[in-house]
Amino acid sequence: MTGKQQKVSLSGNEAIATAMRQINPDVVAAYPITPSTEVPQYFSAFVANGQVDTDFVTVESEHSAMSATIGASAAGVRAMTATSANGLAYMWEVVYIAASMRLPIVMPVVNRALSGPLNIHCDHSDSMGAKDAGWIQLFSEDNQEVYDNIIQALRIAEHPDVSLPVMVMQDGFVTSHGLADMTILSDEDVKAFVGEKDYTGGLLDVDNPVSMGLMDLQPYYIKHKRQQVQAMENAKKVILDIAKEYEELTGRKYSYFEEYKMEDAEAAILVLNSTAGTAKYVVDLLREQGKKVGLIKLRLFRPFPGQELAQAIKKVKALAVMDRIDTFSTWGGPVFTEVRNACYGQVKDTEIVNYIYGLGGKDTDANDILSVYQDLMKIVETGKVDCYYQYLGIEE
C-alpha cells in the first residue's frame, strides 16, 4: 500500500462526486434525476469553488447530457456525466452511440426503478436495461466500492486495448444517500493514478484530422460490432491489471467478483450491489451455527466473467441468483439467465435457482436472505428443487 489515505464519512453520491473532483475531468454535462441528483449538485459546487478545471454544462435533458458528453469525448477530452433510471432511459439511443464510437466516458448510474407505477427507489431495471448497449458495467456494494470503481473505471475506459465507456453502479438511496465511513486517496495520488489524458486523436487534434460517426453500411457495420466485442474481451485482462495496480496503491482488492466464505460452501447466494452487505451478515450468522454457506458478489456484469464464475459456482451444490429486476420472460432475471448460460456444459452438479427481490426499493432484510439460505440448504439436503424462479419476501 503506497498511497496516502484519509478516513472520511461520505454518502455514496458524495463519494462519487469526490472521485470526480479528484479525476478533474475536462467536461461534465449532467441533468439532475433522483437519486443521482446530488452527484452533479456536489460537483457543481466544486466547479463554483474553483476546485476543478471542469467545463460544467447544464444541459436541458439527459439526452443532451449524454450527447454533450459524447461530443466532448469525441473532441478528445475527458468527459463524464451521471444519471439514474428514467434519465438513463431518456439517454437510450445515445448510450449506444457512446459505446459504438468507442468513447471512454465514465458514467455513475445510481440504480433506481424505471417506474410504472411511479417509483423512485432502488432496483436494477435501469442499468440492466442498458446491459446490451456495449458499456462496461461495474457494480458497487458500498460507498467505498463506488469511489474505488469510479477511479478504476477511468483507467479501464481509456486503456488503448479497450476504449469503451464504463457505467459504475450503486444502489439508489441505500448507499447513495447513506453516510458511511470510508477511505479516500490524496488528490495527488488519484491524479497520478489516472494520469494525463492523451488529447491526440480527437476531433480537436487539428494536426491529425479525423471524421467520426460516419455512415456504416452493410459490409462494414457488423465488423465494427465484432471490434466492440473484442474490446470487451480485452477489457477482462485490463480490469484485473488495473485492479492490481489499485490494490498496490490502496490495499483494497478488486476482481470480477468477490467470493465470501466460499472455500467449503455447499450453498451460496450470488448478488450485486448493497444487498451483498446484508447477505454477508447472514453468512456470518449461519457460519456460527456451522452451516456451510457462502456468497458471490458480482462486480463486473459487462463483460460477463462466465468462465471464472462457473469455476466458483462449481464448488457449491445449490446457488441462488438474486435479481433486482425482472425480465418478465417468466424464465428469470438477467443475472440468472447469464449465470445459467455460463454454467451450461461447465457446471453439472449445482442446482441454480432465481429470486426476484427488492423491486422499487422493497427492503430486503436479513430474514429475507436467511429464508433464501434455508431454501438452498433444503435443496442440498433433499436434492430436490420446488421452484426455480420466484419473488422473495412478498405477501401473497
Add this chain to the structure above:
Amino acid sequence: MKKYDEVTINPNTGWKSMTEAGKMYARGNSESFLTGDWRTMTPVWDSTKCIHCLQCWAICPDMSIEVEGGKLTGFDYDHCKGCGMCSKECPVGAIKME
C-alpha cells in the same frame, strides 16, 4: 495513435484491419463512393442551345457538371443522382431529363 492514411477499406477488408468505430483519417474520398446508380432520370445536354452561363454548375449539389475553360463539357454520370435541378434552372432549356 495508429495512423490509417494508407489503409483503403473495401467490403472484403477484415474486421481486424478496419479503423476503430469506422473513423476516417484520409481526406477527399467521397469521390470513390459512386452515387450514379441511384439515378432514375438522366440529364441530357443539348450543346447547340447551351449559352454556358454555368447556372447548372453553380446549383448542382453533387459537383457533377463538368466544365473546362469556363465552358460546360458534360456530366459526371458516376456521381450525378439525377435530381434534375440543372434542368430546372437552365434558362434556355438545354438540359432535358430523360
